[in-house]
Amino acid sequence: MKRNTAQLVSRPAWNRGKLVGQKAPLKLKEIWSIRVRLQLADDIRQLALFNLAIDSKLRACDLVGLHVRDIAHGTQISPRACVVQRKTLRPVQFEITLQTREALTAWIDNRCLQPDDYLFPSRQHDRPHLSTRQYARIVKGWVRCIGLDELNYGTHSMRRTKVSLIYQRTKNLRAVQLLLGHTKIESTVRYLGVDVDDALVMAEQTEV
Secondary structure, three states: OOOOHHHHHHOOOOOOOOOOOOOOOOOHHHHHHHHHHHHHOOOHHHHHHHHHHHHHOOOHHHHHOOEHHHHEEOOEEOOEEEEEOOOOOOEEEEEOOHHHHHHHHHHHHHHOOOOOOEOOOOOOOOOOOOOHHHHHHHHHHHHHHOOOOHHHOOHHHHHHHHHHHHHHHHOOHHHHHHHHOOOOHHHHHHHHOOOHHHHHHHHHOOOO
16 A cells, blocks of 8 residues: 655654754752752652652653652661662662652651552542653753753653763763663663763873
């Protein structure tokens, strides 16, 4: 069956008007700008979500699917956690910093969440937990509130943020690979956008 050429020509491209490609990570000053705004607004839900998104470096589907028991033992938030990634079915560990633990404790106490409850329940009755689409809208709101172009950012910005800062400081690709749960170092190189300039800078700083 021949395809209608006229229909193919008139059909708009899926990415028309959209910025595609890797989403930018947040810079340190931008992290703090968003965090301060959430603190001033006393939005304990979004503050807990924001801090955990930065620390965990999880994909959106893994972040929104977390249960309280995944990050806590009893009433105590763990300094480290381990979850199995949905995409790769491989476990990945992440740290939970003190400020994130405090934010999570405040959120869990406020909602009286139990160990088997989803960490971020949905406000919609037909969904058990925050959806990836809802999370994406929240991220857009975060970057918009500090004057950034929301087209350049998305949920993957949250996943990339901390590892980008770690790479900038250490140039340790293996560490970043482990933190992201990548099976191949090549994936980490592409993910970070490591290019020839990065390689040359490292070479210039290495004396033999």
